[in-house]
Amino acid sequence: MASTGFIDLTTGSVVVQETDPVLLRTWLGGRGLGAAFLFERVGPGIGPFDPANCLIFTTSAFHGTAWPTSSRYTVTFKSPATDAYGYANAGGHFAPELRRAGFDAIVITGRAEQPSVLRVTDGCIEIVPMPGLWGLTTSETEARLHAMGGGRLACIGPAGERLVRMAAIMNDGRAAARGGPGAVMGSKNLKAVHVVAGRRSNQPSAGFGTLAKSYAQTLITHPRSQTLQNETTLLLVQAKQAVGDLPANNHQLCQVPYADQVDTKAFSRYWVKRKGCASCPVRCTRVSELEDGDGRISVEGPEFETANAFGPMCGSADPEVAIRANHLCNELGLDTISVGVTIAFAMECHQRGLLDDDRFSLDWGDAETILGLTRAIGYREGLGDLLAEGAQRAARHIGRGAERYAMHVKGLELPRQEPRVSKAMALGLATSNRGADHLYAFNVLAEIGAWDVAQELFPAEILPELMEATNERYKADSGVYAENFSAVVDSLGVCKFSTLQNFIIMPDDLADGLRALGWEITGAELLTAGERIVNLERLFNVRHGLGREDDLLPQRFTEELIDVYGWTRDPYSGRLIRSEQPVLRGALADLDQMLDRYYRLRGWSADGVPEPGTLARLGLKM
């Protein structure tokens, strides 16, 4: 049995108590447990930067065990990007360390008088004033604290200290980034959570170990996971180029003639080693290195999202720009997606005569603009101070129709998919309770052609339309399933790449693992818990005044068409040649119809509010 720590940084109060087992069984851990704590403690009267806002670190029962890909902690908070529900998660090694130290959750409120660090050891938490760390980058912070007893830490960089609304929390070179958790941490004068666990292993039983090993073996040998192991998420570049799902120039384009310059092969020239998170047999990460003015820089990734955000999205064909920008974001503690998308927004504003800057050209693909603005956002300098507010707020400030070019939902910048081509993603980005994010639903059943999986889940008569990525009619059906499953996966702190990305480890398999840990639970009960979590997150937003009008995509996706072309290779030069005519015209025909069906399937009103019967069935109250 693990504990929950309640910390008030204002008063210095630290209370550690055993986590209520009923609470754990209801909310699973991770994202679900974080949602339950946040819902109970943070109402509409509390702003994201108010000391009363919570910053909640949560783990799961799988953490610290050999369960494959169980490495992801969640941090939950009221988001400074959306002024609504926020959570982010990250892999690496922080989650198992926190679990081994004996914690299900650490609930942090208040504001420390001086910049401080939470030092967590077995069952104990101490608030340690460390003003000397303020101003340091994340790697400098990590080095300083590692020298003081090893362990693992989650920390912020200069961006979080300056309340940049897209600031991330960094651990082990990884980012819990979406929605600005780093800014909430900065507002609390909290530089890091430093965990040094004494217990080195957390293997519950031989039976569990055997089960975990067998699932790990399934995972690494499954054909659907082979390409990820070999090519990383960058494998998506050519796949997305082929179907018109590779956003470029702030979603004015969905394919680029320079795809070969920004794909796996192009980035692999900078790879120096392979890396994996705790308990992960897949090890999909590559470490990239290159020479910089001040020496050699090293960064985990870039992954696809980052490579697109700082590549085609900003009109850049230079992998080195993406690697440098990734490195800068990690050092300053920034969300690479939101930073890249906000810079692309600024570039389109410049293209349309709405924005100029003394320091940066704002021209598409200009490396100085991309890298300079990334740094300026992190330090809130010049134009970066405005962009640090995020695309939505910056657009309101610029005015004159700039809102049209801000690619966000609920204030959170869009991840790197093209909603006019991938209809499942379109709906998922719209309904996500944390704002535009691909991983909230991760509804990729049709995109990966998993017909065999869909057959098990949905009636045969809807499969042809459900499995057509460009068809809108039944995307709500797979969306509801995917959101519920995602909530389970996030709550158990497991990676999407072993679950929803390829549908290898399914809810029944996760229940198998939990039963081996002593839980009495089935896969169906897990999915109901997932549904409960999504509904609670929805309720949090409803309480903050959000509804159907917030489940909308930027006008570009509902009002503008986008042409998708076919590509061949010149047999002599090998260069890509675009077809003369488009082979597909991307359009989001009827988001309203998709939302209507989604709300109906969820048991919500036409305004997107959970009906009383739905709440009663799930044991929830407004």
Next chain:
Amino acid sequence: MTSIRVRYFSILVGHAGIRAEDVILPDGSTLAHLLEALTVHKPATFQATLLPQGRLSPMVRLIHNQRPVEADSLNAVLADGDELLLFPVVSGG
């Protein structure tokens, strides 16, 4: 002769210009034969997407009679009335 029902999804519909077709092949034909036959009389972009350099693209997933086809199983012999679904594979981010 063996008649196979072929259904395309997503961008492959755009390249093929049709959603589905029936393909007649000699008895004893394999999946590999069928894939080659599909590229006949279709635009170059269709072949570039399905069979770049003459080999099945790793970005296309085949479902043969409701079951996924692995890349090393293209020598499976087809039967009359079989169905093949072709999906371009893209997944999230």
